Amino acid sequence: xxxELRDLYQEVILDHGKNPRNRRHPEDANRHALGHxxxxxxxxxxxxxxxxxxxxxxxxxxxxxxxxxxxxxxxxTEILKGKTAPQAAHLFDNFHRMCTEDDxxxxxxSLEEEDDLDRLSVLSGVREFPIRVKCATLAWHTMTAAINGxxxxxxx
Amino acid sequence: MTDLxxxxxxxxxxAFDVERIRADFPIxxxxxxxRTLVYLDSAASTQKPRQVIDAMTHAYEHCYANVHRGAHHxxxxxxxxxxxxxxxxxxxxxxxxxKQVIFTRGTSESINLVASSYGRAFLTAGDxxxxxxxxxxxxxxxxxxxxxxxxxxxxxVPVDDQGNFLLEEYQALLGPRTKLVAVTHISNAIGTITxxxxxxxxxxxxxxxxxxxxxxxxxxxxxxVQALDVDFYALSSHKVYGPTGIGVLYxxxxxxxxxxxxxxxxxxxxxxxxxKSTYKNAPHRxxxxxxxxxxxxxxxxAVDYIEAIGHEAIAAHEAxxxxxxxxxxxxxxxxxxxxxxxxxxxxxxxxLEAAHAHDIGTIVDRAGVALRAGHHCAQxxxxxxxxxxxxxxxxxxxxxxxEVDALAESLGAVNxxxx
Numbered sequence: 001x002x003x004e005l006r007d008l009y010q011e012v013i014l015d016h017g018k019n020p021r022n023r024r025h026p027e028d029a030n031r032h033a034l035g036h037x038x039x040x041x042x043x044x045x046x047x048x049x050x051x052x053x054x055x056x057x058x059x060x061x062x063x064x065x066x067x068x069x070x071x072x073x074x075x076x077t078e079i080l081k082g083k084t085a086p087q088a089a090h091l092f093d094n095f096h097r098m099c100t101e102d103d104x105x106x107x108x109x110s111l112e113e114e115d116d117l118d119r120l121s122v123l124s125g126v127r128e129f130p131i132r133v134k135c136a137t138l139a140w141h142t143m144t145a146a147i148n149g150x151x152x153x154x155x156x
Numbered sequence: 157m158t159d160l161x162x163x164x165x166x167x168x169x170x171a172f173d174v175e176r177i178r179a180d181f182p183i184x185x186x187x188x189x190x191r192t193l194v195y196l197d198s199a200a201s202t203q204k205p206r207q208v209i210d211a212m213t214h215a216y217e218h219c220y221a222n223v224h225r226g227a228h229h230x231x232x233x234x235x236x237x238x239x240x241x242x243x244x245x246x247x248x249x250x251x252x253x254x255k256q257v258i259f260t261r262g263t264s265e266s267i268n269l270v271a272s273s274y275g276r277a278f279l280t281a282g283d284x285x286x287x288x289x290x291x292x293x294x295x296x297x298x299x300x301x302x303x304x305x306x307x308x309x310x311x312x313v314p315v316d317d318q319g320n321f322l323l324e325e326y327q328a329l330l331g332p333r334t335k336l337v338a339v340t341h342i343s344n345a346i347g348t349i350t351x352x353x354x355x356x357x358x359x360x361x362x363x364x365x366x367x368x369x370x371x372x373x374x375x376x377x378x379x380x381v382q383a384l385d386v387d388f389y390a391l392s393s394h395k396v397y398g399p400t401g402i403g404v405l406y407x408x409x410x411x412x413x414x415x416x417x418x419x420x421x422x423x424x425x426x427x428x429x430x431x432k433s434t435y436k437n438a439p440h441r442x443x444x445x446x447x448x449x450x451x452x453x454x455x456x457x458a459v460d461y462i463e464a465i466g467h468e469a470i471a472a473h474e475a476x477x478x479x480x481x482x483x484x485x486x487x488x489x490x491x492x493x494x495x496x497x498x499x500x501x502x503x504x505x506x507x508l509e510a511a512h513a514h515d516i517g518t519i520v521d522r523a524g525v526a527l528r529a530g531h532h533c534a535q536x537x538x539x540x541x542x543x544x545x546x547x548x549x550x551x552x553x554x555x556x557x558x559e560v561d562a563l564a565e566s567l568g569a570v571n572x573x574x575x
Binding site: 002004005006008009014039041042043064065067068131132 | 513518530538544573574
């Protein structure tokens with residue numbers, strides 16, 4: 001029993017879950033959205049500072065939730081910095097497939113994206129726990145909403 | 157399988173044999189992730205005994221047609237079986253008459269029925285409806301919908317840090333504009349049993365009617381609507397070991413027959429022309445369309461099952477499990493029980509310092525332990541305790557100490573992983 005669970009709760013996840021990076025509210029953020037998982041009631045806010053050329057100069061989040069959702073939000077905010085909005089969308093597409101598809105094959109556009117997907121692969125354990133996929137993707141749906149200028153995202 | 161005829165009807169606790177009872181519930185033998193299911197989610201929905209399953213199968217195989225319609229044998233036989241379900245429910249809650257037992261889809265619909273029908277007919281702008289912080293969303297949202305439609309005001313009775321319903325604060329909220337008190341009997345989220353007798357007496361003294369959300373209570377305690385003098389009482393079949401898709405609204409006759417229909421359709425009318433329709437009295441006035449026929453038969457079998465074992469024996473068994481679970485879980489490192497009311501049903505809601513409720517749910521599931529993680533459709537109550545979610549173990553007549561031990565051990569695994 002513990003072995004399967006250790007695949008889900010890898011050390012990296014537990015570390016990010018306990019000590020989330022970028023859990024703050026940046027004063028100069030110009031985009032934000034509220035993400036809501038109606039099933040468990042978890043709520044988090046994603047803040048972005050988007051430059052005029054579409055580069056994400058800063059990414060942060062606030063909220064409380066399970067280890068999976070906190071780790072995913074934490075890792076996402078680290079990875080997004082310096083990416084453009086389309087790069088972020090492309091990465092989320094790959095990440096979403098990683099979390100849901102058994103025969104997932106990464107379709108990375110660049111070596112950098114390959115590295116990012118490698119880092120995110122610690123979250124791929126949710127594939128065996130379908131009910132937890134929404135925990136892993138909540139921050140990403142919320143980030144997408146923020147970039148699109150929407151106030152709210154839901155995993156409904 | 158327990159032969160109900162051999163069970164004493166005198167509620168003798170000595171006759172309560174949990175292993176014999178468990179043998180009546182086929183699902184309890186199921187394996188989950190290679191372990192025998194430890195079902196600790198009865199507050200969400202109870203499992204079904206063979207007697208209920210068999211009664212429903214028998215109805216479909218031998219006694220099924222639409223009810224109250226055909227002049228043929230099967231329709232009359234099905235009508236008799238369906239109405240026998242209503243008679244059993246009336247006996248179960250000590251309703252004076254079967255005419256006061258309305259079949260709905262469940263507690264939520266029962267409350268919506270009262271809010272829509274009684275609420276729109278008898279409440280006006282500025283009238284006050286009193287709720288409590290313990291309420292399930294089902295006993296909050298219908299009143300908010302009514303507020304948005306006709307401008308009533310909603311007042312909320314607070315609970316203390318243990319989750320006790322605060323009678324003094326309640327009394328202070330009652331006033332000349334209070335028209336209805338809508339309150340839970342037992343909190344689904346933290347197990348508090350509310351002081352209904354006092355709540356109802358004080359409401360009546362203030363000239364208000366009382367609706368009780370009995371979804372959590374009916375499986376655990378004898379419900380006596382006459383002793384309570386309650387105006388409306390709502391419950392769900394699937395939380396009393398019966399099938400899903402059916403519930404009950406009890407109401408006082410003079411209120412029910414003064415209320416306009418909730419939905420229109422067949423079954424509820426006396427006479428229809430394109431100019432005008434006239435309606436039957438309760439219960440049929442509120443039962444538009446073909447009802448949940450076989451579910452009513454299943455619900456009847458469920459209340460027979462509970463009564464054969466006896467409310468007192470069930471309550472005593474569950475009190476023992478609650479005491480044991482409280483003691484055992486308090487020994488788990490970092491565990492805090494949310495809700496320690498003086499009067500409490502067999503529900504233990506808790507948080508762990510190391511892990512979020514959702515992570516707890518996933519980990520204990522791998523040990524075959526089914527519990528609920530989340531806000532339990534009681535977000536205002538979660539906010540009251542400044543938490544987003546709890547893990548909740550809820551027990552039923554088939555729960556055992558060994559299952560409590562399995563939960564405690566699996567929580568040890570949570571602490572190990574997050575340690």
